Amino acid sequence: MSNINDVKRVRNSARMSKVLRKRLKKMRKHTSPLRERFLEDLHFHRFREATIIKYSAAVLTFFAYTWKKAKDVTDDDIRNYLRHIEFKLNWSASTLMIHYSALKFFFESSYPRDFKTLKLYRQRIVKALPEVLSQAEVRQIIGNVKDVRFHAALCLIYSCGLRVREALNVRFADIDAVQGLLKIRNTKGGKNRVAPIPRNTIRILREMWKTHRHRELLFPCYTDPVRLRGIGKKTFSSQTLLVCFQRSAVELGFKRPLNLHTLRHSFATHALEEGVPVRIVQEYLGHTDLRTTMDYLHLTSKLSRVGSRKLETLMNDL
Numbered sequence: 001m002s003n004i005n006d007v008k009r010v011r012n013s014a015r016m017s018k019v020l021r022k023r024l025k026k027m028r029k030h031t032s033p034l035r036e037r038f039l040e041d042l043h044f045h046r047f048r049e050a051t052i053i054k055y056s057a058a059v060l061t062f063f064a065y066t067w068k069k070a071k072d073v074t075d076d077d078i079r080n081y082l083r084h085i086e087f088k089l090n091w092s093a094s095t096l097m098i099h100y101s102a103l104k105f106f107f108e109s110s111y112p113r114d115f116k117t118l119k120l121y122r123q124r125i126v127k128a129l130p131e132v133l134s135q136a137e138v139r140q141i142i143g144n145v146k147d148v149r150f151h152a153a154l155c156l157i158y159s160c161g162l163r164v165r166e167a168l169n170v171r172f173a174d175i176d177a178v179q180g181l182l183k184i185r186n187t188k189g190g191k192n193r194v195a196p197i198p199r200n201t202i203r204i205l206r207e208m209w210k211t212h213r214h215r216e217l218l219f220p221c222y223t224d225p226v227r228l229r230g231i232g233k234k235t236f237s238s239q240t241l242l243v244c245f246q247r248s249a250v251e252l253g254f255k256r257p258l259n260l261h262t263l264r265h266s267f268a269t270h271a272l273e274e275g276v277p278v279r280i281v282q283e284y285l286g287h288t289d290l291r292t293t294m295d296y297l298h299l300t301s302k303l304s305r306v307g308s309r310k311l312e313t314l315m316n317d318l
Contacts, residue, residue: 023064031196034070038110045109050165058102070111074086078103096123118133130265131256132299138266141258144248145227149227150210153219153241157260159201161267161284163188163236164260170218172209177202187286 017247038059043054063070065084066077085091085099102122107113133141137274138158145151157167175197182197183245205218212231214220223230225240249258264285271281282293 001219011276020061023067026048027060034111034254038106040103041110045105046190048190054098055105056092058099059106062103064100066097070113072111075115075117078115082117082121088196093123093126116227129295129297129299131258131262132269133258133266133267135261135270137254138263139244140252141248144252145244147244148208149212149219149222150235150241150244152204153202154245154260154263155201156197158263158267159198160184160195161264161271161281162195163264164241168219168235168238169243172205175202175205184286191286192254193283193286264298265296268293269299272296273300 016045023178031295039052039056042055049053060079062078065081066073070078081103082096082100084094091099100118100123104118104130104193107115123174142151143152153167153287156162156170157164160167160182161235162184166187169186170182170184172194174185175181176183180196180202182195183192184195185192187193209218212220214231217235217236221232221240222228223232245260245263246258268281268285272278272282278290278297280295282290285293287293
């Protein structure tokens with residue numbers, strides 16, 4: 001539905017046919033009143049920007065697959081598409097739900113049609129425990145990153161438990177160095193929150209800022225991304241930071257699937273291990289539901305060992 005990075009990722013998928021990739025490429029070059037209406041509806045509904053990007057890409061992919069106008073789409077087209085991406089392309093349950101939800105919104109709000117498949121379809125998402133690094137492993141990977149901007153960004157994500165976009169959007173005005181607090185704006189769900197920021201993290205950020213002295217941005221991109229030189233007018237992308245993080249892990253011999261959110265998971269787990277109350281960790285992470293934070297209790301090896309020792313003590317005199 002628009003010229004966005006998410007569509008590029010879909011287009012480049014090795015599992016997609018050449019025909020579908022060509023159609024997507026052609027569709028991305030043009031727009032239409034209906035396409036603009038859909039984008040407007042997404043904004044009116046107050047979806048987050050990331051959701052708008054994903055929904056736009058999903059609907060664009062659907063129309064590239066059917067190669068029909070909206071008025072000619074049938075219920076069988078939707079059924080066949082959902083079956084195709086689930087059983088032929090083997091996309092994950094979370095990705096399937098994005099495509100289903102995008103189509104449901106489009107055909108309910110932007111171009112109202114009554115399709116039985118959209119009422120019938122369900123996808124059960126199995127919630128797996130997140131990948132978590134030990135404190136030593138976090139220090140290893142971040143310490144192996146030589147570029148000062150990427151190193152500082154990773155330190156900020158881990159030490160404050162931030163989502164990657166939250167970290168890259170931080171400005172120096174958001175940091176209260178006196179009280180050691182960080183204001184996190186425009187977070188998931190449109191909420192703002194405050195989290196503690198360690199003095200050492202503030203020091204790292206100050207030293208990093210001295211290397212570029214940008215008036216507004218804390219993490220400006222490089223104008224020469226190959227040689228890592230220059231100061232751009234926008235922040236570097238989350239994908240750039242992800243590549244740097246994963247490269248560092250691979251160099252150290254890590255074979256587990258790691259991403260930037262792994263640092264946030266690790267922060268939450270380590271905070272609980274060090275005795276920070278789960279309610280406080282919930283506030284730091286910005287979780288609406290306490291149960292989301294409680295999931296990290298399953299990953300705290302230190303608490304598991306303490307609990308095991310206490311159970312052993314209970315049985316000593318029996």
